[in-house]
Every structure is written in structure tokens, then in C-alpha cells.
Amino acid sequence: MFAGHFGLAAGIRAKAPEVPLWALMLATQLLDVAFVPLLLTGAETLEGEPGSGYGDWIIHADYTHSLLGALMIAGLAGMLAIRWWGVRAGRMIGAVTFSHWLLDLIVHRADMPLLPGNIGDLPLLGLGAWKIEGLSVALELILIAVGLTLYTRSVMKSSGGGRKKASYVSSAVLGTLLVLSLITDVTGIF
Template sequence: MYIGHYAAAAALLAVAPETPVLPIAVAVAWPDVVWSGLVASGVEKVRVDPSSPLQSTIRFTWYPYSHSLVLSAALTLIPALAFGLIYQSTWVGIAFWLGAVSHWLLDVPVHGKDLPILGRVGSRDGRGDRFVGWGLWSRPRLAFVAEYTFFALVALTTAPRSALVGLLAGALLLHLLNANSFFGFTRGNPTGTPRRYAGFALAGFAAAIAWFTLAWQ
């Protein structure tokens, strides 16, 4: 999931409107930001099918640090504490942690059965862990519509009216830029390699962080 993660950011900001926007925009993207760096450094693993651009063909084979429910949530306490200290606010730290954990929860409907719960790192194949995922990406057209609809509905019910045009239009633009991974317009995967794919994901979330932070103001 990409744009859909910002539904969680909108919900958190609606609960506490005085919360600074930037740390929440970063929080909901945090697991993928960490994942991009760990893939680039070879710590976590992903397999990219160079013959297909579809998101359903990506195989997330090893990512316990960034995308497990338990281990990732525990490790996220570190940046949450840092943001709390930077903003001198306990709530900002808590909200950051909640936003980051929401990433895993919102990934469950779209991912295949590859999201680890515990994040066991004792074996490279995650033996002894349990993996979840409902696999909506296997129905890419439905996934494409469902993700934007989910974000739009949450934004419409939580965001300030003055922010709605920027939020809905910006989300649609970014979602359309990612449409190749749902509809397969190209014969091959434009990224080609795991590191390039991770770099593409990082760039996408950097753009999303900037868009959401500016649009919510």
C-alpha cells in the first residue's frame, strides 16, 4: 500500500489537530523508508521479476526489521522517542509510534502471506514465525480502486475542508504515477533490480511525505 497509508495519518491528525503534521507524515511511511535502506544495504531481501511491473509479482522474502508486527514495533520506539524529544511532546512520540504501526496493519489486506508477526531473525527463512496477508494485490484493478477510495473516504471525514482539494488531487496524482504496478502498462519492470525498486519506493514516499505535509496545512 502507498497512498492508503495516509488515511492513518489523516485519522491521527483528526484525533489531535494540534499535532505537527511532518512527524505523522513520516511515521506512516517509516517502515518502507527503513526497508528501502535495509534492502539497499543488503540486510533485507526482495525479489523483483524483471519481466513484469505488477506489484503482485514482487516477493518480499526477508524483512523482519522493517515489516514485522512485533520486532518492527519495538524498534520504532527509538525514532518515536527521538521525535518526541525533538518536538518536546510525549504525544508526538506516541503518535509517531502509532502511525508507524498502522503501516503494518494496512499492509495486511494487500500483501500476500509474507508479513511476519514476530520478526524472528534467528534463521534467514523466518522459520518459527507466522506470516499473514490477504493478497488483494493479486486482484490489481480492485486493489487500485480500493486504495484510493479508502484514502478519499477517510480524508473526506477527517481532514479540514481547506485541505481537501490538495489532499484528494495530490493523492490521485501520486496514485496514478504508481498505476503501472497495478495495470502493467510496460512489458517489464522499469526498476529491474531490488535496489532500484527500493530506491523507487523511497522516492515515492519522500514525495508523499512532502505532499501530505503541505496539503494538510
């Protein structure tokens, strides 16, 4: 659901113009960014075939995608953002970081633990929308469309004079990148 996460970040940018778009985009993917080194060390794993379709991968992200792990990563991201951009921005970055877990809860199979390392062998969470490809794609398209619309309205409203053209270009580039992200999600192309 990379595209959906990015779409949400674009929409949030419209409501928090003091936070750089790059920071929101990074925040919305921060759980996956933290996942990479753990994947490389074998602490977290993926099962699937390269190039396989949408949601075909089984993800074992027992630390980064646990509820407590996601809250800890979001809290850390929020605290760092407070130092750079202020309290409101820190709250936004923390919330956007945690939104990754909430969106993943909707699409993941039951593979998301409550506690890091699945301590206590508690039930795994996930509503499994990835099992229904059309539903998953529709959810991402909604997030992209709403996020891009909010972003475009915001940049158009804040632009003045000769900056209108830059606003159109900015929105077009972002829209293109969001659509390309969705295509890579659906096709499994990385």
C-alpha cells in the same frame, strides 16, 4: 499501498492537529524508509520487474516488516515524537507508524514474519489482497477518500477569515498528491 498509508495519515491529522502533517506522512512510511538501507545492503530484498503492476513485487523485509521489528520502529518513533510534540503526539506517531504493518498485513502475500529475520522459521503472515487488484485499489481509494475528507473538514473548520482559500488549496494539493500516489502504486511507476 503507499497511497493508502498516506490517506490514513491525512485522516489522523484531522484528529491530531498538534502533529505536523509531514511527521504523520513520514511515520506512516517509516517501515519502508527503514527498509531502503537494508535493501541497499542486501539484508532485505525485492523480487520483481521495474514498471510491473500493482502488488507484483515480492518483498522480503524480514526485519523492518516483521511484527516485532514494526513494534520496535513504532516505539522508537513514538518516543522521539514525545520529545518534540508531547505524549499525545508521540502516541499518535507510534500508532501511525505501526498502522503501516497492519495495512500491509491486509495486502501482502504471506511474506511478513513475526520475528526479525524470521527467527524460529514461524509461519509468515499476509492476507494477500494484492492478488485481487480491484480489491486493493478499492481499499486504497477508501483510505484516501476518508482521510482526505477528514483532513479537509478539519482544515476548513480551523480556518477563519482569509484563510479559507489556503484551506481549499491545501486540501486540493493533498488530494492531488494522494491520487498521484495511487496511480504510481497501480502502475508500478516509481
